[in-house]
Amino acid sequence: MTRILAVVFALLSLPALAKDPLHLYNWNNYIAPETVKRFEEQCNCEVVQTYYSDNEELLAKLAAGAKGYDVLVPTGNAVQALIRGKQLRPLDAKALPNMKNVDPAYLDTPFDPGNKYSVPYAMSTTIIGYNDAKMKELGLPTDTWAVIFDPKYLAKVKGRVTVLDSPNELFAAALKYLGYSANDTDEKHWKEAADVIKRAKPYWAAFNASSYIKELTVGNIWLVHGYSNDIFQANLDAQAAGRKFQILQGMPKEGAVLAVDNMVLHKDAPRPDLGLKFINFMLDGKNSAELTNLIGSGNPNLDAAKYIKPELKAYPAIFPPKQVQAKLEQLHDLTPAQRRLRSRMWTEIKAR
């Protein structure tokens, strides 16, 4: 009760205290509350967060002229789209001394050569998530895309599998399964991938991007093509609910999609100075590690490793094994013509 009152008073007194606001347009649950609090104390400002649920939503909103955001956290290919769309403000490297903490492997990417606009924040992979008890019982492999795409395996888990409701992610996985690059743009290879998807589709319960975490947790779904952070979350929930099984991450040996989310400044940022302060703050190992500890995200920050909980070291998505790391690929943005072609294929896949 006192807590509720405290919140009510805090809300009532907000206008009186109105501090400098930093507008952070972020993924949901993508920064630890204690990190926000520490930053607010340090900068004597207030972090105002709004959320998006995928890059497309962010791009669509900014393309429609949304303003008022300082810092955004888009994925690599969306950074590229934003740069080409002239939506970003160049970063002032002098204001970011903590840049030295970032693993050089994640710097200077084709999306933003020389990191003029973006700094890696956190990363995730699109991998296999599975119910360990069920997979063991059925004797299914969990380290290959074949378990998602090959009817030979799928027959045993018919109706218990979901895949992401995202053409780019699913095509990438199918292309990887076929031994191509996730960024392959050969139409012939796309058709092969579409055939793989069509052959597997009758065995899938749904294309699902939102509720598969819950379905895994309660044991309705046993196998998913999903985001590593979501699978991590599903296991936390399953353990908290006292389930007899675990939800584990399977890193496919064929490789997978790596998504590196980056901090960028919007071109119309009302407070670029606060934005830079925030970016530099988040590049501090301790602050960066808090996110990994919260949601199991991969961490491109070399200084963060020592603050990450030791029990997280076994997660392949947080610390990808060396031989897999080479097979992780960031998705590139497609041209409008390629997007149309893929959309046509996707519509056909889903319609029939």
Next chain:
Amino acid sequence: MTRRHSGRWGKWLVAGPPLVYLFVFFAIPALIMVVASFRTPGDFGGLAPLVGADGEIDLNLESYTRFFEDALYAQIFVKSFWYALATTLICLVLAYPLATLIANSERRRRDLLLLLVILPFWSNFLIRIYAWMIILGPNAALARTLNGVLGAFGQEPVSLLFSAFAVLVCLVYVHLPFMVLPLYANLEKHDQALLDAAQDLGANGWQRFWRITFPLSLPGVYAGSALVFIPAFGIFAIPDILGGPDDSLIGNVIKQQFLETRDWPFGSVLSIVLTASALAFAALAAWVGRRGVGRLAAGDA
């Protein structure tokens, strides 16, 4: 003279704000969409500049050609049409007895029943859809009972969640109040004397319903059908959340054009076709409705 004059002003005062609202929030966005449908998608989302580097205005029919040359999209429209039609008919069959019951109950009970019909609106639309995920889930009582019965007859178990069945159940659930309310509003006004007279003249229960109550209720039927059919036709959230791998409807394809594909022109074309067909159905319903009422007035029923 002056009174008539002030009456006209009064009309404008009353009708003005909603008209302005509709103009700003329906007509203008619809126009923007029409213009967008003739433009070219930008390289990284949005639209390519209207005036190109060579000073030519870039307006073309490409997205329309793409729609009309490819049967796939028309097929999805047809599929969505059947879902919407099935939803409308099921809602009608379910809502009619309910509306009759409410209209015929005593006043105090009537208010309570009406309140119960609109009660679901007190919680969020998406939350109500998510609730169906739990009700239809494989570990819930419903699926377990059904599969127990099926198993007893040696049948394969079925999945209720992530299926066309789930989509239809939820479509009906969400839209049912929109059928009940106009039907109730109509049925409640019926004159009991007509039915009494018919009974005196020897009409049995069925004849009284079919020759008097039903024809008189047609305006309510049409209004309810339009209110159910039009939103059900374009819905995307329900198939997204409850549908299986084959249950993507035209609303989902449109959403996909604006999000993943970042193809606003093609999304606009699909939206325009959707709006046009929805308007056509509404016009049809209004026309049939007016004809039905006209016929009644002419004593032809």
